[in-house]
Amino acid sequence: MEIILLERIEKLGAIGDVVTVKDGYARNYLLPNKKALRSNAANKKVFEANRAKIEAENAARRSDAEKAAETVNGTQIVLIRQSSNAGHLYGSVAVRDVVEALAADGVEGVTKAMIVLERPIKTLGLFDVKVALHPEVAVTIQVNVARSPEEAELQAKGVDVMAEMFEKDETGFTEDYDPNAEPGEIAVEADEAPADEA
Numbered sequence: 383m384e385i386i387l388l389e390r391i392e393k394l395g396a397i398g399d400v401v402t403v404k405d406g407y408a409r410n411y412l413l414p415n416k417k418a419l420r421s422n423a424a425n426k427k428v429f430e431a432n433r434a435k436i437e438a439e440n441a442a443r444r445s446d447a448e449k450a451a452e453t454v455n456g457t458q459i460v461l462i463r464q465s466s467n468a469g470h471l472y473g474s475v476a477v478r479d480v481v482e483a484l485a486a487d488g489v490e491g492v493t494k495a496m497i498v499l500e501r502p503i504k505t506l507g508l509f510d511v512k513v514a515l516h517p518e519v520a521v522t523i524q525v526n527v528a529r530s531p532e533e534a535e536l537q538a539k540g541v542d543v544m545a546e547m548f549e550k551d552e553t554g555f556t557e558d559y560d561p562n563a564e565p566g567e568i569a570v571e572a573d574e575a576p577a578d579e580a
Contacts, residue, residue, distance in 0.1 A: 454521050455521035461526070498511070503525065
């Protein structure tokens, strides 16, 4: 289906571009969300008549988004979640969790539709998440997923918490070795050894 774009859409085009998209994408997403018009003679005339107004509204929304980007860009949010010993979360971190954490930190105006999360976060660690405040304005925030606030602080400093957990301090440890022991027999401490019978 041929459509006329009413706003810039990534990987598709800019305002006023006539592009061909799959029918379902146009009918189910672009047309109902007022992001495009069907490309026909009547709609082309309507678009050309309102082009200046549409572009002015877009420029106003973009400038508002650029102001908001200054406060949102580089924000770090901490999400405390339970996980297995291997660092896999019981559940996952989704778009809704990111929006709620931003709102709790006082960042207003970010909706679920603005968060670009390619897949749910299912492990502990630091993750960069893109926030598209406007089709032409995108910023990055950092999501710190940890089991406790202390772990979150360590991760923020660059410490790999999972690697630290599995490193063991084995200095000074030596296994008792008895050359006369039978295979499978447990070594006995010298002071626990039975007294020789006379």
